[in-house]
Amino acid sequence: MRIRTEHLSFCYEGGRPAVQDISLDIPTGTLTVLCGVNGSGKSTLLRLLAGLAQPSTGQILYDHGKKTDYKTAEAVSMVFQQPETQLFAGTVHKDIEYGLMERGVSKEKRTEIIASALAKTGLAYDEFAGRSxxxxxxxxxxxxxxxxxLAVQPGLLILDEPTAGLDPQAAQALLEMVKELRSGGLTLIIGTHDLDSFLPVADKVIVMKQGVIHYDGPAPALTADPSLLADAGLTPPVYASMGRRAVQYGLLEAVPDNLEELLVGLEKHPLPMPQTDRWPAGTGASARSSAMPPGNQNTKTSEQHSAEYSLEGTWKRDHSPRSSRTERVQTIIRPGNPRLEQNTPLRPGWQGLDPRAKWLGMILGSLVLLGMNTLLPLLLTAGLLAGLAASARISWRRAFRFFRPFLLMFLFLWLLSGLSWSSPDFALGPLSFSYAGLVRGGINVLRFLLLIALGFLFTETTTGAPLREGLEWGIAPLRALGIRTRNWSLAVSVTLQFVPWILGKLAQLQLALGSRGRRARGVARWSPRQIALIIVPLLILVLGMGDELATAVESRGYDPAKQRTPVYQLRWSRRDTLAALGILAVAAMLWWVARIS
Incomplete structure (x- = not known):
């Protein structure tokens, strides 16, 4: 499958561009390597090419100029970096079968297709089909x-960091499999940092830099001119660096295109060995030096020659002045910088308040909300939270993604509270409702939604370390009662930080599931069947994360009975005092409105 893009751009929420004005032409049956540093737009471009995200501007054309749509995008398959986020079924057979079912392949043909796909990847069907x-x-x-x-027979296969986390033997086996797929006529796009493995086999290379194309062309030009990769923040392959230095010393005629070519060329030129006399073991270097003829006083020992030769092909070690290297380090890390000491970014506006002031607002806001039983104070609170969210620059898309799982549940609870069998005001089919029940249920649902919104606003504007330190300061008096407050603060902070992590993993699972099945939009993306498929891998990821967290806590020697040095120093300022007084005033006003309404 041939794929072309014309002036493709994509912007994150808030208008920040991820990729800009991307125009590409990838021929059929080629292997294209897409590389770039983290944040260069590499993964975003891969998802756009896979049809998993819609471009802000521009278009993607497949084959003979046909514009991309959901049906056409199904001819593209993508494999993500973490396999744990794209496995859903209980057996290998059922997991591969899901994509075939979504595309309407008959049951009689599925086993043969699955066995063929496994064989292409070097896995025997009889051995792996029934395994988890x-x-x-x-x-x-x-x-x-x-x-x-591969089972869905795509025209384009996209791999995102396929060798990440693999040992050398597994990575080499995967590379051989990729070569076989390319020789079979499949078009491949591989996003990777592993240039040593994939650059020698690439038909073309695309280098991304800050969301735009920095280079688009054949791989040999990158090995011949290291500045093309260096300007994009990438390190040239080891074989290219060694080969270039070997060319400078006359050992090779041209920079090699792969490691095998480098080794073959160096075999013709054995490395120079120092000519030194043999001395008995234990003889010091000073004795050997004094025994040498005067003309050989500058002859270097084998240890010195070894030190001057590096594995990157550098025959002479960099003897640049130490002071210049120190200056370069000092421009990166400057002692005394409070932002580095606190290890947390400064936040604009009220987001930079002391976390204790935010905890005060969180607690008082929750108590006041729980006491509201009428619509007016709830609407005032909703307006206040909306204003705070807008001032914190939280996009409505981000907020909607957070609240989306709760909306259907609260809608069901609202309708359930309005059911009335004794004195209904109106009926919808067999169901009867009362206006009073709907109003009462609506107030209760709105109250809990605002409580969730308050917690969402709190966690979105407060990072983990300040949140934990503020909580631990607040409950410190309980230590006098023998309560281990440190355990409490750790549990609360881990729980609050787990929520966005789980939402992120849920988004990854949904994206991977969408890449395997039909490209649906809206409510169809959250069908009961898809939710059921996501639950098991999500629980496995959560349990795995919990186990890793417990191991990390234990390895750090965590002891709740000992005092620790906080990573974030609490500093109360005059602005925090004014903010706390404002919080008390607003809470009192809302409580008064709730009492009189």
Whole structure:
């Protein structure tokens, strides 16, 4: 499949561009390497090409100039970096079968297709079909994911960091599999940092830099001119660096295109060995030096020659002045910088308040909300929270994604509270409702939605370390009662930080599931079947994260009975005092409105 893009751009929420004015032409049956540092727009471009995100401007054309749509995008398969976020079923067979079911492949043909896809990835159907994909090794999981992508017979296969986390043997086996897929006529796009592995086999390379294309062309030009990669923040492959230095010393005629070519060329030129006399073991270097003829006083020992030769192909070690290297370090890390000491970014406006003031607002706001039983104070609180969210520059899309899982549940509870069998005001089919029940249920639902919104605003504007330190300061008096407050603060901070992590993993699972099935929009993306498929891998990810967290806490020697040095120093200022007085005043006003309304 040939793929072209014309002036493709994509912006994040808030208008920040991720990729800008991308125009590409990737021929059929080629292997294209897409590389760039983190944040260069590489992963965003891969998702755009896979049809998993819609461009802000521009268009994607497949084959003979046909514009991309959801049906056309199904001819593109993508395998993500983490295999754990794209395995859903209980067996390998069922996991691969999901994509075939979504595309309407008959049941009689599925087993043959699945066996063929597994064979292409080097996995035997009889051995792996009945096994759980969650219990496989990292390399085997990635092969199962690739088999699931190949089973739907795509015209374009996109791999995002396919060798990440694999040992050298598994990475080499995966590279050989990629070569076989390319030789079979499949078009491949590989996003990777592993240039040593994929640059030698690439038909073309695209280098991204700050959301735009920095280079688009053949791979040999990158090895011949290291500045093309260096300007984009990338390090040239090791074989290219060694080969270039070997050319400078006359050992090679041209920079090699791969590691094998480098080794073959160096075999013709053995490395120079120092000519030194042999001395008995234990003889010091000073004795050997004094025994040398005067003309050989500058002859270097084998240790010195070894030190001057580096594995990157550098024959002479960099003897630049130490002071210049120190100056370069000092421009990056400057002692005394409070932002570095606190290890947290400064936040604009009220977001930079002391976390204790925010905790005060959180607690008082929750108590006042729980006491509201009428619509007027709830609407005033909703307006106040909306204004704070707008001033914190929280986009409505971000907020909607957070509240979306709660909306259907609260809608159901609202309708359930309005049911009335004794004195209904109106009926919808067999169901009867009362206006009073709907109003009462609506007030209760709105109250809990505002409580969730208050917590969302709090966690979105307060990072983990300040949040924990503020809570631990507030409950410190309980230590006099023998209560281990440190355990409480750690549990609360971990819980609050787990929520966005779980939402992020949920988004990754949904994206991977969408890449395997039909490209649906709206409510269809959250069908009961898809939710059921996501639950198991999400629980496995949560349990795995909990186990890693427990191991990390134990490895750090966590002891709740000992005092610790806080990573964030609490500093109360005059602005925090004014903010606390404002919080008390607003809470009192809302409480008064709730009492009189």
């Amino acid at each position: 994909p969650f219990l496989l090794s990292g390399g085997e999981k990635r092969r199962v994911c690739i088999a699931g992508a």
